[in-house]
Amino acid sequence: MAIALLLHLLAATLWVGGMFFALWILRPAALPLPLAERVGLWTRVLERFMVIVWGVVITLPATGYWMIFMGFGGMQGVGGHIRLMEGMGWIMIAIFLILYFRSFRPMQRMARELLIPETGLYIEKIRQYVRINLILGLVTISTAGAGRYW
Numbered sequence: 001m002a003i004a005l006l007l008h009l010l011a012a013t014l015w016v017g018g019m020f021f022a023l024w025i026l027r028p029a030a031l032p033l034p035l036a037e038r039v040g041l042w043t044r045v046l047e048r049f050m051v052i053v054w055g056v057v058i059t060l061p062a063t064g065y066w067m068i069f070m071g072f073g074g075m076q077g078v079g080g081h082i083r084l085m086e087g088m089g090w091i092m093i094a095i096f097l098i099l100y101f102r103s104f105r106p107m108q109r110m111a112r113e114l115l116i117p118e119t120g121l122y123i124e125k126i127r128q129y130v131r132i133n134l135i136l137g138l139v140t141i142s143t144a145g146a147g148r149y150w
Helices: 002-030 035-071 080-112 116-149
Strands: none
Touching: 002 035, 002 116, 035 080, 035 116, 080 116
16 A cells, blocks of 8 residues: 555656656746747656656556555545546546647657758647646646645
């Protein structure tokens, strides 16, 4: 149970922390760069981050359901805050899948073909999805941490 919880917390921290870093630290720092350099930077960053997020979207449900069924005896043993966390987690995963297949993959193709303005448009779409997922992630973490006290 302790290992599942540790992996769950680390996965959530990597995903939400990575999104926070991308939006609030890297994006403002990259804005002064010329568009071609900015697109190159974001392409490299997102390619690395997507590998991590794929691991996260597998780890979170696996460890979450492990804890629910092995530690709490199933869904009847968990509070509403856990059910809320589960629902928001699945919404975040769905948004990630949409982001990945509808924006990230086309962005990669555009970057390979050196279609810089088009790549930039896809990066902007990705940013919008990431903003939504960051908000959901922060709410999910808050729910997980404080929900049992409501």
